[in-house]
Amino acid sequence: VQKSDSYPHTSVLLKETLSLLDLKPGKIVVDCTLGLGGHSVEMLHSIGPTGYLYAFDRDERNIAVAQERLAKVGENVEIFHDSFASLKDRLKRKGVSQVDALLFDLGLSSPHLDRADRGFSFLKEGPLDMRFDASNGKTAADLLNGLKEEELADIFYYYGEERRSRRLAKAILERRKVKRFETTLDLMTVVEDTLGSGRKHGKGSKKHPAAQIFQALRIAVNEELEALELVLHQAVELLAPHGRAVVISYHSLEDRLVKQFFKRYSTDLRDPNDPYGRRVQRPKSLSLLTKKPIRPSAQEVAENSRSRSALLRAVEKL
Ligand SMILES: C[S@@+](CC[C@H](N)C(=O)[O-])C[C@H]1O[C@@H](n2cnc3c(N)ncnc32)[C@H](O)[C@@H]1O
Numbered sequence: 679v680q681k682s683d684s685y686p687h688t689s690v691l692l693k694e695t696l697s698l699l700d701l702k703p704g705k706i707v708v709d710c711t712l713g714l715g716g717h718s719v720e721m722l723h724s725i726g727p728t729g730y731l732y733a734f735d736r737d738e739r740n741i742a743v744a745q746e747r748l749a750k751v752g753e754n755v756e757i758f759h760d761s762f763a764s765l766k767d768r769l770k771r772k773g774v775s776q777v778d779a780l781l782f783d784l785g786l787s788s789p790h791l792d793r794a795d796r797g798f799s800f801l802k803e804g805p806l807d808m809r810f811d812a813s814n815g816k817t818a819a820d821l822l823n824g825l826k827e828e829e830l831a832d833i834f835y836y837y838g839e840e841r842r843s844r845r846l847a848k849a850i851l852e853r854r855k856v857k858r859f860e861t862t863l864d865l866m867t868v869v870e871d872t873l874g875s876g877r878k879h880g881k882g883s884k885k886h887p888a889a890q891i892f893q894a895l896r897i898a899v900n901e902e903l904e905a906l907e908l909v910l911h912q913a914v915e916l917l918a919p920h921g922r923a924v925v926i927s928y929h930s931l932e933d934r935l936v937k938q939f940f941k942r943y944s945t946d947l948r949d950p951n952d953p954y955g956r957r958v959q960r961p962k963s964l965s966l967l968t969k970k971p972i973r974p975s976a977q978e979v980a981e982n983s984r985s986r987s988a989l990l991r992a993v994e995k996l
Pocket of ligand 1: 761
């Protein structure tokens with residue numbers, strides 16, 4: 679693995695990803711979550727000047743940084759400022775119907791959390807935005823100020839796994855009658871007043887409930903699980919025989935979706951109307967390269983605490 683440049687940025691599970699993608703010169707590969715380009719730079723090195731790298735990101739600022747880094751390695755790159763949900767469509771328009779490798783390193787990037795003006799971090803005061811694509815779509819404030827009580831409760835319950843979701847949704851409705859939500863601090867105040875700060879119960883310091891609530895809103899704002907479900911279907915179609923896909927998730931909702939999807943496509947689907955259960959309706963099209971998800975080593979977590987929740991799963995097309 680090359681040391682890319684002076685940019686203080688660490689890509690998660692980099693060695694493991696490259697080893698599982700098994701790239702060779704001349705391969706056509708896609709990085710669906712370019713970010714700051716850490717994985718992409720190494721992918722581009724591996725495929726050499728005869729290969730081609732396509733990349734997607736919804737964040738223009740990240741693309742600008744990544745573009746600069748990639749330009750030092752090669753010109754055989756095309757970047758789309760778009761959601762990876764458009765993967766198949768974008769490639770089709772380029773005349774590409776098969777690829778050798780796909781990478782998904784999901785969720786947000788370090789600059790999203792570090793920059794207060796993006797509104798992702800409950801530790802920094804900023805506008806309640808949380809959009810990966812800051813040029814498009816509804817912000818977290820729009821959702822908090824506009825959704826119905828039950829809709830907000832569902833977001834906190836399903837995406838934040840918060841059992842007290844109804845209580846929080848009610849408090850949000852009360853608060854917005856008085857003052858609309860604008861900043862991360864506005865939301866923090868309601869979360870702490872309603873759910874506490876997570877430190878009073880039991881021993882040691884418990885996770886702050888705002889972590890789950892901010893995560894839930896972010897997933898809703900960016901429609902993250904919908905995009906993932908859509909693209910996994912496209913990934914299976916696009917992979918060439920023996921092509922590989924690697925997915926790195928950062929929370930159990932994402933990982934569960936990926937796990938179940940890979941399981942479904944790595945087993946034959948039997949016809950439920952066949953009394954002997956032998957007739958295959960859809961033969962399996964993937965083989966699992968990771969029976970259990972790969973996690974970062976203790977050393978990686980010590981060096982980069984943001985890697986701690988990473989779960990990597992990989993498949994090969996049959
Ligand atoms: C964890 S970071 C990727 C880091 C990257 N692997 C690296 O080494 O620098 C995830 C990136 O995916 C982007 N992203 C999230 N959802 C996306 C989607 N549906 N389509 C395209 N990009 C997305 C985010 O904007 C963010 O830049």
